[in-house]
Amino acid sequence: xxxTLEYIFDxxxxxxxxxxxxxxxxxxxxxxxxxxxxxxLGGMHKLTGNAPPMMRDADVKxxxxxxxxxxxxFLDRHGMDQFRMHPALPFNSILxxxxxxAASDEAERQALVEALLPAVWERNxxxxxxxxxxxxxxxxxxxxxRLLTATQEPGVKAKLAANTEAAVARGAFGIPxxxxxxxxxxxxxxxxxxxxxxxxxxx
Numbered sequence: 001x002x003x004t005l006e007y008i009f010d011x012x013x014x015x016x017x018x019x020x021x022x023x024x025x026x027x028x029x030x031x032x033x034x035x036x037x038x039x040x041l042g043g044m045h046k047l048t049g050n051a052p053p054m055m056r057d058a059d060v061k062x063x064x065x066x067x068x069x070x071x072x073x074f075l076d077r078h079g080m081d082q083f084r085m086h087p088a089l090p091f092n093s094i095l096x097x098x099x100x101x102a103a104s105d106e107a108e109r110q111a112l113v114e115a116l117l118p119a120v121w122e123r124n125x126x127x128x129x130x131x132x133x134x135x136x137x138x139x140x141x142x143x144x145x146r147l148l149t150a151t152q153e154p155g156v157k158a159k160l161a162a163n164t165e166a167a168v169a170r171g172a173f174g175i176p177x178x179x180x181x182x183x184x185x186x187x188x189x190x191x192x193x194x195x196x197x198x199x200x201x202x203x
Contacts, residue, residue, distance in 0.1 A: 003198055004033045006179040008167045009113070010041035011100070012093035013175035014085065017121040018074055019188040020113065023176075026191060030198040032180075036109050038100035039164040041093060041175055047165065048173040052090045074188060082122045091127050094160070095151060096120070099133065101160045102150035108142075115140035 007023065009016055027034045044050065053067055075083055096116060103109035119125045119136045126132045130148055137144035150156050167177065171184050178185045178194055185194050 002031060002033055003180055004035055005194065005198065006035045006037055008039055008172050008175065008177035008179070009036050009100075010039055010044075010093055010175045011096045011113070011116055011120050012041050012089075012091060012127070014071075014083075014089070014121060015188050016175045017083065017117050018071075018078070018080065019176040019191065020117060021080065022078055022188070022191050023178075026195045026198065030195060032198045034110065035106060036100070036113060037163055037167065038097045038109070038160060039167050039172075039175075040097050040160055042090075043161065043164045044168055044173065044175075047168045050173045082118070084122055084124055086120060086124045086127075088124075088127070093127055095130060095133060096127055097160055098151035098156050099137070099147050101156050101163070102147050102153075111140075112137075112142065112147075115142070 005023075005027065007019075023034070026032070045052075050056070053064070075081070099116070100109055100112055103112055116136065120127060125136060130151075134144040134148050137147055170179065172186075174186065176186070176188060178190070180194065180197060183197075
């Protein structure tokens with residue numbers, strides 16, 4: 001039976017970018033169904049007491065430099081030479097996340113992720129500027145006016161908040177978080193375990 005992998009996702013997380021591309025390969029190899037659930041990372045941090053690692057671990061000697069080393073190793077391993085750390089990090093992603101919520105279906109949502117990840121993490125666009133985001137959407141072939149208008153609709157705003165609260169209620173505290181069969185995995189480092197599980201083995 002085909003398994004469903006749910007990706008709890010926010011475009012503001014650099015590790016969300018790193019996980020996306022290997023994850024797609026895992027989906028292709030295993031035949032699993034991918035579902036993207038947009039959440040608001042800022043809201044998740046507030047609900048859980050979490051914080052971006054470079055802020056949370058700033059006073060732990062050696063931890064931030066080592067995390068940066070592992071981050072670069074992951075980039076090198078997967079050939080992600082276009083990645084550029086966003087100079088505004090941590091930035092407010094609520095506009096982008098509402099765009100994902102406003103997608104007409106799962107296929108469009110994943111296509112939006114494909115289009116917006118490089119815009120954020122390779123070209124470092126201003127993620128809070130509706131005009132800039134709209135230009136990216138239009139250039140990628142989306143109906144930018146429809147999507148941006150929808151970001152102001154109460155239903156879209158409420159859905160993003162509900163997604164965030166529900167993810168936290170299930171144990172999520174950061175990005176990337178994955179759920180398969182009700183089990184949670186956190187971090188790009190868990191991708192091999194997830195593939196083993198999807199393939200019928202235990203992680």
